[in-house]
Amino acid sequence: MAVATLVKKQDMSEAEWDTRVNLAALYRILAKFRMTDFIYTHLSARIPGEEGTFLINRYGDLFDRVRASNLVKMDFDGNVIGEGDFNEAGFTIHSGVLMARPDVNAVIHVHTRASVAVAAQQRGLLPISQQAMLAMPHLSYHDYEGVALDLNERETLARDLGDKSACILRNHGLLTFTSTIPECWRLTYQLETACQIQIDAMAGGAPLIELPSSISDEMYERYKARPVAEHGQREWRAVLEMLEGEDYAT
């Protein structure tokens, strides 16, 4: 891998550095929860106070090696601001979501075994667990179009996401997109767990009990009643403790 010069905290806004630290933490957390697919897949965050810029991993870095200073800064035209390689499909997906949804500041994309398995099932996520019921009101679906190298997919993706916060990319994986990094982590964890439960429950072979949508509707009403800024904060504090002593914030 080409060795790029690491960026320095003193050369950027406080908002950019803070975003870098939190996004680097998010990469480390996904690695700890084994939600990685080697060097593939990507997580991104919009840089506050700037027009049309975001941070993404340098292509080739393992998630547990991502640091605030080795994330790559890009714009929506695919220009790297500074230096660093990026995954082209990652650019299409993340710029597509961030361009379509000004309310979104964080995006997680994973290819976990369980989520790809559910994404390959015609009915998608089933209402068979508490985790699924919590996640289902946030969920949309997007059909597979091949590896996302064609920028036209930004349009079909934007259409399919609508105003939701997560998407099952059929035959491909999960996409979660919310206003904050903590909320994005919380929803990804919930969805991934729901997918694992579904695959396990189906493997068990016994008929499944499906829950009525009135239950998930009620859960969603309770979720919406809480201030957006609070979503995922408790979970985020807890996972950050798992990173104590690590160098992600450097």
Ligand SMILES: [Zn+2]
């Ligand atoms: Zn992917």
